[in-house]
Amino acid sequence: MDSEDSEDENIEFNLDSGLNEVVPEIKRNLVGFWLLGLFNNFAYVIMLSAAHDLLRENANQDEIEPQPEIGSADNETSPILYSNNTGRDCNPVSTGAILLADILPAILIKSLAPFLHLPASLKVSVVTILAGASFLIVSFSHSNLVTYTGVICASLSSGLGEVTFLSYSHQFHPMVISAWSSGTGGAGVLGAGSFALLTHLGLSPRTTLLLMLVVPVGMFLTFFFLIKPSSQGHAEDSVPLVLQEETELGSRMTFQEKLGSMRGLLRYMIPLGLVYFFEYLINQGLFELLYFPKSGLTHSQQYRWYQLDYQMGVLVSRSSLHWIKIEKIGLLALLQFTNFIIFLLQSIYWVSSSLWIVFLLIFLEGLLGGAAYVNTFYRISMEVETRRKEFSLGIASLADSTAIGLAGFVSIYIHNLICALPINNSSFLA
Template sequence: MEQTVSVNADPVQHSDMNGRFTQWRNWVGFWLLGLCNNFAYVVMLSAAHDILKKQESENATANTPSTLTVDFQGGNSSNGSRYDCNPVSTAAVLLADILPTLVIKLFAPFVIHKLPYGFRVLFCVIMAATSFLLVSLSSAVWISILGVIFASISSGLGELSFLSLTAFFSRDVLAGWGSGTGGAGVAGALLYSGLTQVGLSPQNTLLIVLVVPFVMLISYFFLLVPPPSLPQWRNRETEYVAVVSEERRQLMDGSEEGEQEKSTPGPLTFKEKLYVMKGLLKFVVPLGLVYFAEYFINQGLMELLYFPNFFLSHAEQYRWYQTLYQFGVLLSRSSLCCVKIRKLWALSFLQVVNAVLLLFAVRYQFLPSAWLVFAVVLYEGLLGGAAYVNTFYFISKETEDREREFAMAAASVGDSLGIALAGLAAFPVHRYFCHL
């Protein structure tokens, strides 16, 4: 009798171990996908600026010093401005990095389902690798800009695709994805800064980080354990919906059979997608507002928060602002396993308060030390990261099975729209303060 029990128990235990191992692989896979997808975006904000600055300087020297050199070298001490700022806001690089992403996120969710996931990932890998090569090997400004655009295309298409992909897995992979995207900010900044600090040129540094797109390739094709319902290489939009619905019901936590509605076979129509987008506004608007306030601070105000009597130089203060912000984002994007925040509007309100506080701090200079700014930007990163992961967690939880894949992709426009609007708003604000 005892022998029979042990024989019957072994398959169950073995199945449970396999399930845990698969869950672990998928979590790690999505963590690496989040890291690799956002890595190019983060690095380009720094690397493209360095290379464009070098090329612009060479052009100024070679062409018309009397006009170009004055405009370019107006840089640090900005015509007697008390803010010691560059007349050209850092928002210029941000806009080149975010606008292609925004365009993709606005239109791709309506047609991207026709392209299988395997082809999407290959395209993102090729775009990311090409962006690093173009920016590192370019001999003209327009080639570097093209490289930044390719990085933006890769990041934007990758984000909406991988967020859609989470609909085919258990909901805990969202925590892995969110943590990985947070890690990209810290890893990208530290790796780029570290390699250039030890003497490598920005060009050689970008050639070294070419390994990152290939890590994405390995993570997707060899680490993830995709379910049979995933449309990997074929467009099966008319036949996989029913299978997906049943599989998702078993995977998603907290769902009860009595509360599930029957899935309608077939893909969503254009009218149904518009209806889903209308329902997503309660998530997209607060997310966009958080990111608008966040990047208005980062690209419009951070450079102006300079304390001349502090032990760090202006460049070092700015670098630490960015670093602490990225650490805040990493911590909060990794917090989904511990805490979940449904009140997204509260996060938006607190982030707007941060932006208003720092705007007045720039104008009236009432903050006594950079230490206070360090605390505020760390807190800013915590709010932004929390808004991101909780938005997509609750979209995944509260959206019907049939609509979830599209909803996850469509909602990703919120952060990009907020970033783009912040970049545009940062230009006049930055110019106003630099001309005081």
């Protein structure tokens, strides 16, 4: 950041001055963007948290007559049809399959949305409808095909929402980037936490999903009735959203300019993508293989608490921008790769019998991923010229989504490979 740039100095001053010194209008927008981050990522998180349960229930329903009661929170009294002769407790389908359904449509929508000039109000309306449909479809599904359809709706919703809200943030005070990132971290904790808690209390996974219909309603109300462009952003408060977008058409980047800008964004996108690639190899390729039978928790319960632990790390680091800023995202990628190797060795050889060590490493994994996300988008918001900022913030979100999609494919291969291996150290698994 150039020290001679008065605008950047003013932004830095405001960022370091704390929430108590910003104007009430900006506070309102900070709360609004925190809620938008929360609501936007909620469906995505819930689908990943429920992945093990949904695949398990669908597998049991395909094999058992009569079908098991859905009212049972875990359905773990049913025979373990998903084990194999290696002694490992494996679902026939990796949770990486849910991940692919939860991310590939998001990649598609994120690739197209920055090139389309549609009113933000229209895009947000579509986002809320898709989110609501995802909860309804999955909650009433009894087959993998229908389940995947619901997850795809969640993916389209979160993908379109992320690129829309990140692009729209250029009309607000720069601190909304931090608020948005913190809200997405909150979605992880509240989403994974509420799912783990409600199912632990006895609600079935599918009933729990129905309760989440309050989330898209909250998103709709927040966008249309809470936030408004800040006087310190790049648009005047008195200009309506649709007119605002129309008056900016003349200064919008051409298609060729957008393609050219993407080359300059690679220095932000590649390190972020690497962090997320290794992160989701762990989450969807290895989490379900880290089963400790002596812990007192069922396999499904362990998976849910792994997801919550990870999301807590994400929340902490995505909320840390006010206190610490990281420029070397490549270092975070190296640390995440190290984390992946540790988890890979644990899932194959069971080198540690301590569930608490695994919880600690999962929390660290979440810290690294959240830090990479918030610092990458903060740097883009501060370093990219104003005219290119809207497009850059939107298209850069492709980095993590594309990496997650690649990780989904690889995680299925890793799951099948490890599940075919005999357990070499079963002394504490018996």
